[in-house]
Amino acid sequence: MGIKFRLTLMTFLQFFIWGAWLISLGGYLGRNLNFEGGQIGSIFATLGIASLIMPGVVGIIADKWINAERLLGICHLLGAACLFYASTVTDYDHMYWAMLLNLLCYMPTIALNNTVAYNALEQYHYDIVKEFPPIRTFGTIGFIVAMWVVDLTGFKNSSAQLYMAGISAVVLGLYSFTLPKCPPAKSQKKSWLSAFGLDALVLFRSSKMTIFFLFAMLLGAALQITNSYGDLFIGSFKSIPQYANAFGVKHSVILLSISQMSETLFILTIPFFLRRFGIKRVMLMSMLAWVFRFGLFGAGNPGTGLWMLILSMIVYGMAFDFFNISGSLFVEKEAKPDIRGSAQGLFMMVTNGAGALIGGYGSGAIVDFYSKYAPNHDLISRNWPAIWFIFAAYALVIAVLFAVFFKYKHTPDLD
Template structure:
């Protein structure tokens, strides 16, 4: 289940931007807007689907229904070439996909608990198959040549169809009828009381700002690497011909840095680990700005490796910070609020803002009634993103006062 859950996502998330830019000739802002639909879906649907799973429908059945609907939306998207239609197709797809991330965890936890497994010990080795599935999907669409065609959406659609059917065979996970969860709690909104605490308000504000950076390389990474195809000396390089495989090093790095988090938290504390994440984002974008698929390939590979630190260190340490700073009554809602700030509001802001930056450094011309890209200054684009991450890191250093390490907080 976990393998297919992320295979469905990995089949298009990294390569769709390149397909829309090169084949469909979408502008940077249009690509950013389509990726921003992930944030819109993350704001609304996880809480809504969570209410349905809590009260009326078995989680495994709801998981299956969502993936079957997603399969149909992905198939429909594969037939489209216009921006407006593609925008709504991907929005509908993500509105049924994003809730499945938590539904899959719910089904997993329920099955482990019913069979008397230790969730803390036994779930991580199961969840890692999700990352493996994501990487396998990236390699599949790259090696088959699907990365710049609508076939990547067919692959995702077929995978979602298979997972949707398979979900109905999973162990039953009935609604927890005894749970008295309010509507506000389901959407993470009863945790808004945390904004009264200056420290938490600052943390959530920076979560939103950093959330804006999370999907930038997913949106434009493949489009950037593919742009070197127009330069003869790079056209046949590995980084151009197998750009998605090169980008998959980021996901490999992510699995390794997850294992390093306990050491860094004990050694440096949560504030420093979150700050390390922000500095890592500076290097992630900056190395893209100075690297190339030729002699600069080591810089691109280093950027992929740094991604694991950039992504994991804030998301996981931030989640732990929320866990330690909230009471049991609103802890789940606080985690939902953290998700909404990063993957909801942050993703929406990042999608539209990054698209505006890309278009600012791009030149278009109308050819046969269609907008065609003439040139794009990727060097300046990536350096702007790096400067943004550096600015966040500097302000975070002075604005967020939190001196306790993980061990000290637990003892308190």
């Protein structure tokens, strides 16, 4: 097998593991295990904890002591053990710790996957800029395929989704040991501060960058909300007779997968929008897209309102990419060359770390506020439209404040 095929398989499996549970777990926890909204939110907030801690730690280990491909394999095997354990538990405490440990193992593998791919392409004398994007695209395809498998098999309603993710993690873990060697760069003097993006704190001397990172954190809180509750929300229509047999209810995860499909398409438009409109307007487009993402969820239904749910999935591509990808490119341009790696680490910590923590616990509190539970914690009712409209209002407030406080003059020739 050629090296490009082998790296494509690695990347496909990398995101297949994540797609097997990220979108469907919230529905399983809420419908089948009767977890409350706050409990679901806190479990998804573990992604933020893992993103704050582990990528930097594991990056240092790969830079100094252990081959990246071996470390990738070790992390996936440990993550698989956590997923297998999570598939056997039904109470909140054990599920929380199982998923926290799993994400502590999984989150650093995203960067390790890229490192292994870059190194292998370089060894085989390929142009990384040209060859890596198509390989990375198969990561998104893997994520979507996993969602479809989980939906069509019915695994979305059981712990089988975690078991399937665990088996996939074992396969990738073992496969990683067969990949081209990626030894530590022993001459590289990368500090712990650099690994955690903290030597990029110098960027906060600029009020423009301080404001940008603040709003990046606030918008980062929106990233996991529909991952946490999207399937649970659409599945809730099953209790309404007129929607019980609707395609969107029966195949909610497939419906949600349109979001990932849209994401792959909007990535291609980023260069045009950045050159034409600049980072401020592109970020505002993202924020307004989040308003529509949540608002359309609040107004839609799987029947006559199905078009609103589908439109919500489509605008997700703009909401996610115009913030996550464009924001990363902006940080890359604003940071000096010697701290660009750390600046990207800081952006990741702010959005997927602190932002995910705020979003996980904050959204959980809002979901519980608009929910009624029996004394035994069984759900009696939940006002989903109010919940989604609150999230939409949050995104709108962020957009208005960002428009007022973020000062940036767009120069088309430079963006």
